[in-house]
Amino acid sequence: MFWTYAALLLLVFVAANVYGRFRALQVAGHQLSVLHSRPTYHGGYLAILSTLPAFVLLIAWAVVEPRMLDMMVISANAEVIEGLSKPELQAFLRDARAIAFGGIVAFSDAGKEQAAEVFASLAQTSFVLKSVLMVGLVLGGLWYGNRAIRPTMRARHFVERTVMGLLILCSAVAIFTTIGIVLSLIFESLMFFRQIPILDFVFGTHWSPQSAFEGAGAEHGEANTKIFGAIPLLVGTMLITAIAIIVAAPIGLLSAIYLSDYASTPVRAIAKPVLEILAGIPTVVYGFFAALTVAPFIRGWGESIGLSVSSESALAAGLVMGIMIIPFVSSLSDDVINAVPQSLRDGSAGLGATKSETIRRVVLPAALPGIVSALILAISRAIGETMIVVMAAGLAANMTVNPLEAVTTVTVQIVTLLVGDQEFDSAKTLAAFALGLLLFCITLALNIFALRVVKKYREQYD
C-alpha cells in the first residue's frame, strides 16, 4: 500500500515537473528573458509543492497508524484485554491483526475475532481518510503552485531551499543515529554500573564473567562485582595494538617514502595497488593465517630457543594485525607525502641537501600531521579489530605484557559475552555495553588527541 502510493506520488512528481516547465514558458510568452528563474525551476517548484506534503503525510501515516490502531483496538476491547500481561497482550494483538489482515494465527478465540473486526473497520477508515487527505494535498499543491507561476516568481530560491532542507535532513539522520547509538551505549552501561560499581569495572584486575553463577542478574552476590575487571582486557588490547603498530608504522611509512620519492612511475603504478590489496583481504583470512601459520611458527621458534610460548599468543595476533594495517599507514602517508609541494624539495636540493636529508628534514616534518593521523587511524583500526584476535590470541584474560602468552581484548570479550543464550538484563550481557562504551571513549580520546596534534603541527605551505 505504502509503495503504491509512493509510486503514484512519483508519477505526479514527474508530471507536475513537465507541466510546471510548460506553464512557465506559457506565462513568459516563450520569452526566457522575462523569467526570473529558468523553466526547470518552475517545474521543480510545482513538483515539490504538489508531492512533498503528501509524501510527508504518507510517511507520518505509516509510522503512526499501527500504534493508533493498537491503542484504539485496546480501548475498544478493554474488557477482554483486562488482566493480560505485556507479552500476552502483544500476542493477542498479533493474532488479532493476523485474523484481520491475513497471516499466521497462533490460536484464535472469540475475543480475538472481535478485536480483529475492530482492526479491519479501523483500517478501512484509516485508508479512506489517508487517501482523501493525500489527494487533497496533491490537488491543493497543484492549484496553488499553478497560480503562483508567473515570470517574477522566485522558483529557483524555493527549489534551492528545498534541496538544502533535504541535505540538512540527511546529515541530521547521520548525526542523530550516532547520538542515538552513543546514548543507548550510555544507558545500558548505566544499568550495568548499577549492578557492578564503575570503579570495580574500570580498575578491576580480574575478568571472568563466564564464571558468573546462574542468575547473575538481579540478585547478584558480592562475588559478582569482582569478576568484571576490565584492566586485563585493556592491557591485552594495548599489547596487541602496540605490537601491530611496531610492525606497521616503520614498514608502512618507509614504503610510503619509497613509493612517493624513490620509486619510478611504473614501479609505483604496480606497487601501490598491490599494497592496497592487503587492505581488501577479509580479516577472517588474516585470522586463520595468524592462528594456523604464524602462531605455530612462533611457538616452534620459541621452543627451539627454549622459551615457553603458548599456542595462542599476543605476538602472533599483533604481527598479523600489523600486516593488516600496513596499507592504511602506507597509502595515507603516501598521499600526504605526495602533497608536500615539489618546490620544497627543490628548495632543499638547491641548498645541497641529499634526497634522504630532504625527506628527513623537510618532507617528513611537513607531512607529519597527515602521517600522525594515518597512524592514529591505523591504531583505531587495530583496537577495533576482533577476528584476528579471537583466532590467534585466545580468550584467556591474562593480565600480562609478555607477548608470548595468550591474551584477550575488549572486542573479543564483547563477542564472547553476546554469543549464545542470554538475558538482556543480566550483568553479563550488560557488560558488553559497558565494554563498548569503554572502547568508544578510548577511540574518541585517540581521535581528539590526533586532531590536536594535527592542529598544533599543521604546517602551512602553498
Added chain:
Amino acid sequence: MALEMTTDTESAMDTTISAPPAVSAEGETLKMRGRDVKVFYGDKQALHGVDLDVRKNQVTALIGPSGCGKSTFLRCLNRMNDTIDICRVEGDILLDNDDVYDPRIDVVELRARVGMVFQKPNPFPKSIFENVAYGPRIHGLAQSKADLEEIVASSLQRAGLFEEVKDRLDEPGTGLSGGQQQRLCIARAIAVSPEVILMDEPCSALDPIATAKVEELIDELRQNYTIVIVTHSMQQAARVSQRTAFFHLGTLVEEGLTNDIFTNPKDQRTQDYITGRFG
C-alpha cells in the same frame, strides 16, 4: 668569444696546485662557463648548443620569451636538472676550472657553491631561524650553537631582512609576507656561503614594492657573489644586471653589456623582443 688564459699571481700563494681562472677579453674573471650546452627533455631538445660565460661579481640577466630555455640553462649551472628523470644534458659547464657534470663532482658540494632562489618563494614550513640554519646544518658549517646563530644573523642581515624579523626568529617562515619570504629564501641561500647565486624570476610573485627591495638587495649582493638571474621583465634586467643574454627558441641569440643589448642590439630578434614586438 675570445678566451685568454693568464696567470693569476695571487694563486701562487695557494698551497694547492690549481689552474688559473679563465678571464674574458676585458680581463674580467669568468666564474662559470657554458660550452655547447644541449639539453633534452626526453626526445624534445630544449637547448641547442649554448655558449655563455658568467663573470665574477657581476649580475648576468637571462631574458627571452617564455619557453625559450632560460630556466633550463640556469638549472644546468647547479645541476638542478638532475631531479628531472627525463632530462639529459650534453656539453660542458665549468665552475672555475671544474666540470660541473664530471661524475667525480659531488652535487652536494656543487650546490653549496652554486645556490638557487626560485620563482615562487618556497620557505620550509619551519621557523625563520631554522630556514636559514638549514643549509649550514646539512653542510656542517657551524661548530657551535653560537656559531650557527652568528651565521643566521649575518645571512639575514645581508638579505636585508634582519631588522624586520629579529624579534620573531622562532615564528614560522611561511607566516612572512611574499617579499619577506623571498628575501628569507635568499638569506637561506647565502647562509651556505655560495660563490654563485642563481635566481629564476625571483620577483615574479611579488608586488612592486617587494620587487624593488629584492632588486636593491641583488645589487648589494653583487659585491660578494656572482649572480645569474632569469627575468621576464626587461626593466628589471636593465636595472639590476651588468650583462644580459637573450635566448630565443633554445639558442643564445646575443650576449653583451646590458646597456649595449638594450640600446644597440646586434640581432634583429633581440631588437624585436626588447621593443615588445613578440614574447
